[in-house]
Amino acid sequence: MNLYPVKKVLKSSVDFELSLPGSKSITNRCFIISALAGQKVFLKNVLFSDDTFYMIEVLKQLGIKIKVDQEKREVEVEGGILPEGKWEFFVGNAGTTMRxxxxxxxLxxxxFILDGDERMRQRPIQALVDVLRMMGVEIFCVNNNGCPPVKINASGVEGGEAFLNSKNSSQYLSSILMSSPYFRKxxxxxxxxxxxxRPYVEMTVRMMKQFGVxxxxxxxxxFEVLPSRYVSPGVYYIEPDASSASYFLAATAILTGRVKIHGLGKExxxxxxxxxxxxxxxGCEINIEKDFIELISNGxxxxxxxxxxxxxxxxxTVAIVALFARTPTRIRNVANLRIKESDRISALANELSKIGAKVKEYEDGLEIxxxxxxxNACVSTYNDHRIAxxxxxxxxxTGGITIENPLCVSKSFPEFFDYVEKIFY
Incomplete structure (x- = not known):
């Protein structure tokens, strides 16, 4: 079994600055939009992870020209052609890629058949299938259970008026919006x-604007989008991943000290x-400027x-910081966590209890x-990068914690443990 024993940090406090790889959410949105744009797009600070590699491979197979320079974190995309042919694609447990x-x-x-791993086959996609049907697409879930695999007999998308239930995932709406300039209506x-x-939808809207829609x-x-076309901005810089940044902000909050994260800020x-x-x-002191976030903690x-x-x-991440607070923490209104890479509410309740915390599990959240x-404990990760x-x-x-299956972090942040080793030891 692959294990990562976490060593206790012996420093009295920490003080560091860092820049992080690009956002997974922005990277995969860039790939879809760039594939549709008719001109070359040069992407910088690209995240290379399991989820983004799945997206790259599918687009390449469909004939989109993609040149990758992994060392420089750069990708050149030349799109402008729509998918054709008979294809079956496997995208693992990559939610954004699937949706x-x-x-x-x-379009x-x-x-086309889109399939994933065992967990992906348990994650709902029916709401997206339903809205595409409303707009004239012949699409269905192969196993008639509202989850992948999905089969599409494609002949373009008519578009027009439709209704979407987005209580499970905002990715359904982002999926529709990003391709909608190419709907006939x-x-x-x-x-x-x-x-x-909701912020992920705002991200999609702002990115579409950056590409001229x-x-x-x-x-x-x-939401309304008229038939139109994306225009390449030439070079597009992908800002660092804010979700990845949260782990280093959290570490500083509980260890005490200061951290400054470059490339993220007010905008x-x-x-x-x-x-x-x-x-x-x-209880931390926070300074957020245009291009950095700084956190100072006295613990x-x-x-x-x-x-x-x-x-x-x-x-x-909030649940972990809550372990070291003086008073309890109640996290609410996150029932959709049960259909993420794992049932995260259940996973957190189980593993927090395992290390000795008292936890109340609710249908929509937790109290810690x-x-x-x-x-001391060996923490099960449920093959979920965020749990790991x-x-x-x-x-x-605390020391004494061992992470089971640490390689699952490759889904969004393959170099996570390299950063941990470099910064804290």
Whole structure:
């Protein structure tokens, strides 16, 4: 079994600055938009991870010209052609890749099957399938269970008016929006029920604008896009991954000291920069400028009661910081975490309990009661990158924690443990 024993940090405090690889969410959006654009796009600070490699390989097979320089973190994309032929694609457990490609493939002409691993085959996609059907696409879930694999008999997308239930994932809406300039009638899509992860939709809208396409957003209840075409900005710099940054902000919060993260700030496309504000609520000093975030901690942390519906990927990191607060923390309104890479609510409850925390599990969240000390334990990761990275941060403070299957971090941050070793030891 592959294991990573986390060594306790012996320094009295930490003080470091860092720049991180590009955002996974922005990278995969860039690939879809660039594949549709008719001119070359030069992407810089690209994230190379399992999820983005799956996207690159599918687009290459479909004839999109992609030149990769992994050492420089650069990719040149020359698109402008729509998918054709008969293809079967495997995308592992890459949620953005599965969902973004579902609409993109519908634009083309041919027969396409999108499949994934065992966990992906449990993650719902029916809401996206339903809205594409409303717009004239012949598409269905092969096993009739609302989950992948998905089969598409593509002949373009008519578009027009449609309704979308986005309570499980904002990626359905982002998928529709990114490809919608190439629908024959554009799109006017109304949203049913409360939208989760709203900042990711805002990211999509802002990125489309950067590539020359306007989205009319009526208070997140209705979105309209006219038929149009993307225009290459030439060079596009992908900002660092804010979700990845959260682990180093959290580590500093609990170990005490200072961290400055470059490339993220007030104008970030990513909602997960809000993690710094969560740390501020828990007792840290925060400075957010145009191009950096700085956190200073004296280790005196307080629990909070917080609705994290907009930033669910941050829940595991907040849960770890909560272990070292003076008072309990209640995390609410994140029921969709149960259909992520793992059932993250259940996984967190199990593993927090294993190391000695008292945890109450709710259908939509958790309540965490801090302890004065924690147990040595081998933490199960459920093949979930965010569980692995979050519990590594706990181990920096407590020692005695071993991470099972640490290689699962390759989904979003393959160099995570390299950064940990370089910064903290």
């Amino acid at each position: 973004f490609l579902t609409t993109y493939l519908s 083309g002409k041919g027969e 554009g799109v006017c899509i109304s949203i049913e029920e409360e939208m989760v992860s 306007d989205v009319k957003n009526s208070n997140y209840l209705k 970030s496309l990513q909602g997960d920069v809000y993690f710094a504000r969560i740390m501020e609520k828990m 005196k942390l307080e629990g909070i009661d917080i609705d994290m519906n907009s930033t669910p990927d941050l829940v595991p 009661f801090p302890s004065l000390s924690y147990n 990275m979050a519990f590594t941060i706990a181990g920096l403070k």
